[in-house]
Amino acid sequence: xxxxxERSAAHFLGGAxxxxxxQSFSGHxxxxxxxxxxxxxxxxxxxxxxxxxxxxxxxxxxxxxGLVEAExxxxxxxxxxxxxxxxxxxxxxxxxxxxPAAAAALALVAVLVVVLGGRGTPEPPSLQQAVADYSAQRxxxxxxxxxxxxxLTGLQLQPVGAGGGTYAGLDVDGxxxxxxxxxxxxxxxxxxxxxxxxxxxxxxGADGPWIVRRGAVTVLxxxxxxxxxxxxxxxxxxxxxxxxxxxx
Amino acid sequence: xxxxxREFLEAFTEHLDRLHNLARGLTSHRQDAEDLVSxxxxxxxxxxxxxxxxxxxxxxxxICLNAARSSYRRRAARPVEVAAEDWLLDRADDxxxxxxxxxxxxxxxxxxxxxxRLPTPQLEAIALMDLGGYTAAQTALIVGSPRGTVLARxxxxxxxxxxxxxxxxxxxx
Numbered sequence: 204x205x206x207x208x209e210r211s212a213a214h215f216l217g218g219a220x221x222x223x224x225x226q227s228f229s230g231h232x233x234x235x236x237x238x239x240x241x242x243x244x245x246x247x248x249x250x251x252x253x254x255x256x257x258x259x260x261x262x263x264x265x266x267x268x269g270l271v272e273a274e275x276x277x278x279x280x281x282x283x284x285x286x287x288x289x290x291x292x293x294x295x296x297x298x299x300x301x302x303p304a305a306a307a308a309l310a311l312v313a314v315l316v317v318v319l320g321g322r323g324t325p326e327p328p329s330l331q332q333a334v335a336d337y338s339a340q341r342x343x344x345x346x347x348x349x350x351x352x353x354x355l356t357g358l359q360l361q362p363v364g365a366g367g368g369t370y371a372g373l374d375v376d377g378x379x380x381x382x383x384x385x386x387x388x389x390x391x392x393x394x395x396x397x398x399x400x401x402x403x404x405x406x407x408g409a410d411g412p413w414i415v416r417r418g419a420v421t422v423l424x425x426x427x428x429x430x431x432x433x434x435x436x437x438x439x440x441x442x443x444x445x446x447x448x449x450x451x
Numbered sequence: 452x453x454x455x456x457r458e459f460l461e462a463f464t465e466h467l468d469r470l471h472n473l474a475r476g477l478t479s480h481r482q483d484a485e486d487l488v489s490x491x492x493x494x495x496x497x498x499x500x501x502x503x504x505x506x507x508x509x510x511x512x513x514i515c516l517n518a519a520r521s522s523y524r525r526r527a528a529r530p531v532e533v534a535a536e537d538w539l540l541d542r543a544d545d546x547x548x549x550x551x552x553x554x555x556x557x558x559x560x561x562x563x564x565x566x567x568r569l570p571t572p573q574l575e576a577i578a579l580m581d582l583g584g585y586t587a588a589q590t591a592l593i594v595g596s597p598r599g600t601v602l603a604r605x606x607x608x609x610x611x612x613x614x615x616x617x618x619x620x621x622x623x624x
Contacts, residue, residue, distance in 0.1 A: 209603070209606065209607075210603070212606060213602040213603050213605070213606035214599075214602060216602075216606065217587045217598075217601075217602040217605070217606075218587065219587065219598065219599070219602060241606075241610075244609070244610045244613045244614070245606050245609040245610055245613070246609075247609075247612075247613040247617075248608065248609025248610055248611070248612035248613040249581050249609050251562050251565075251612050251613065251616055252562065252566060252577050252581035252582060252609065252612060253581050253582075254558070254559065254562065255472075255475070255559045255562050255563055255566075255582065256468075256472050256582060256584075257468075257471070257472065257475075258468050258471075259467045259468050259470075259471035259488070260471075260485070262485075263467070263471060263485050263488060263489075264464065264467060266485070266489055267460075267463060267464065267467065267488070267489065267492050268460065268464075270489060270492050270493055270496075271456055271459065271460045271463075271492065271496060274456070274493065274496055274497075275453060275456045
């Protein structure tokens with residue numbers, strides 16, 4: 204057989220040789236620098252590629268579960284209503300049209316709740332934007348923040364994103380975190396104080412931090428030592444985060 | 452949720468790490484990889500309802516590869532959250548406990564960049580075998596090429612990776 208180091212090495216590493224061939228090639232390797240080099244380089248390349256393997260992030264696991272549950276719900280709704288998906292329009296595409304309309308209606312309700320719930324005082328735009336971005340899993344912008352993400356590993360919160368931008372004239376840095384259970388908290392830091400939300404509950408003194416609920420989202424705001432918003436769906440985690448940062 | 456959907460979710464979740472690694476190899480950005488896995492999940496679920504496959508691992512990977520091929524994810528630009536991860540790691544080098552992980556992350560990024568520059572057949576073979584952990588036989592089935600061809604592609608890709616990374620290290624000294 205013709206001596207072909209590349210082919211032999213590929214088959215040797217790929218487990219494509221019989222036991223006898225493998226034994227014979229192993230002996231040959233010790234005497235043939237070309238075949239040795241082929242095997243050594245490919246092993247190095249394989250190790251390098253394998254070293255980049257990671258576990259799927261918790262957020263992706265949640266997303267997959269959510270997709271399957273949403274599909275199951277679509278299926279159940281179709282079955283219950285007896286509707287047949289329009290030809291050429293899969294349910295998901297119809298949902299893509301219907302969901303934004305529903306979201307717009309919900310947003311209108313949210314605005315009404317904010318305006319009316321605050322006895323006519325409108326929600327400050329910077330807070331509206333922070334809550335909307337939190338819900339949409341968006342950061343204030345793509346600029347590099349002025350500082351590193353505060354260390355919240357004591358709460359098992361790992362940074363998953365950071366970006367700076369502007370909310371209604373306020374320069375804001377956003378830092379997104381997740382804990383192992385997939386719970387999300389976002390910190391918004393600014394050099395200037397955030398305006399108080401209508402209906403906010405004061406936690407300590409006249410200048411102390413305040414807390415408010417907007418739909419499923421809890422917002423905690425402090426002015427000292429930094430202008431800070433802590434936003435999350437788990438109210439307890441929001442308070443713990445504020446406490447870990449020394450503002451509660 | 453129907454029993455079929457529950458079984459699907461269990462099977463898909465079982466293979467999620469491999470699919471995620473495969474998707475990372477087939478795309479340039481973390482967010483694109485997650486979008487690709489999500490798309491794979493939806494396509495696979497609809498197929499699963501019609502007929503559950505014998506080899507779920509290879510079947511999911513085939514769907515993932517076809518979805519990656521049919522879109523142009525490698526060229527897609529996605530700003531916002533993804534940009535931050537690198538920033539956080541790059542700035543963490545003044546803390547002894549995170550310096551090691553920051554270096555490991557930089558090395559992983561270098562390797563991923565080098566994988567991304569491989570010719571597509573080699574890239575797909577490396578993504579399937581070395582990142583996704585699929586066997587040569589499964590990979591041959593997934594890409595629709597003979598096993599010998601797949602072995603040759605992955606071998607050449609690995610050699611290019613080894614040389615590229617060695618050259619980069621030499622250049623960095």
